[in-house]
Amino acid sequence: MRKLSTLTKSSLVTGAAIAAAVGMAASPATAAGTWTVAGGGTFTGTSTNSVLTDSKTGTQLKCTSSKATGSAANGTGKSGTGIASISAVTWTTCSGPLGITFNVTAQGLPWALNAVSYASPVTTGTLSGVKAHISGAGCTADFGGATSGSAATIDVKYNNSTHTLSVLGTGNLHAWNVSGICLGLLNSGDSVGYKGDYALSPATLVLTSP
Template sequence: MRKNSAMGLAAAAAAAAVVCAGTPAFAATWTVTPGGAVTGTAGTTTLKDIDTGAQLTCSSSTTNATVQGGSGLSGAAIATVTSATFSNCRGPLGIRFTMNTDDVSYQLNADSYAAGVTSGTLNNITATLSGPFCSATVGGPASGTPGSISGTYTNSTHTLAVSGGNLHIWNVSGCFGLLHSGDAVSYIASYVLSPGLTITSP
């Protein structure tokens, strides 16, 4: 069973090629090769309610993104995630869930670089979860706002690993008391990118 989303439930996603920083000055210059269209594929993808320990686990997820290529890049919106798909998602008590987002456009902003690893955040994340007797939305620290997740892209393995950030769950309906509106949640996944990118910064 495949579900469109972007959380990245990054994203959920997630999947472009270089990660990012949320608010910064973008003083550094970046070089990305080759740039263009990129697909990221992850195995187990997890969204966990940090307060209750309840989690939604998908057997795999896939994202598509467009990445800037060339040199002298600012790092701002260096990649844009345009879609995300989640497969075989189960939540608390084994309930099957779907994860959906509309108008996916998650911005990846490059932040810092060291020893072949780029760090930063993936911004503008929202998602909707739905299953039998349980539904909720995912976003930022205030209801109705988008959230962000942190990540690292490693040149040698072509892997974008995402975790942390400021995601929270909202508008919980049902869910057997295992999810609570306002709880912080974590999103964890590692996306192998194809084609692989090389990202550097002085």
């Protein structure tokens, strides 16, 4: 049998080491999160500046207040995926063009809060599973993801210093099943953005990552 040269042996050892390193990097164990949650538990977030904007028509739906209830479990070495959960969302006194008033109903709950990156004191992430329905005088519409019936993922930030969860108005939220006098103001398939700053109470939740 032909003997391996020193160079070949060295190459094999080096290749094996690289393969092992790649394998470790891709393994679920090393892909585990490094997030820490402190001051968690159940919280309520209140917004007084929530607004939904149709990016195509410019139509805006504004609400005088919105309240979100959620929870986050304390711990270290946590995955950023589903680091917190939003179990209920309500909106109060919502109106749009022509003085139309709306009722807004959250759907697809619970929604998952996902941490993506951290630059002290701010965590940047997403809120996934988002769906909602509006109904007004002769106007109804659904809101969800990029295809009818799907859930949306929207961009958020959480500030440890102010304990505020800010919904940024970006993501893949769309209007669907638009009917009645909403047509032309909102249209099925239109991309929409939702913004709002939710001040958390109690003001104790802290999300960190190295």
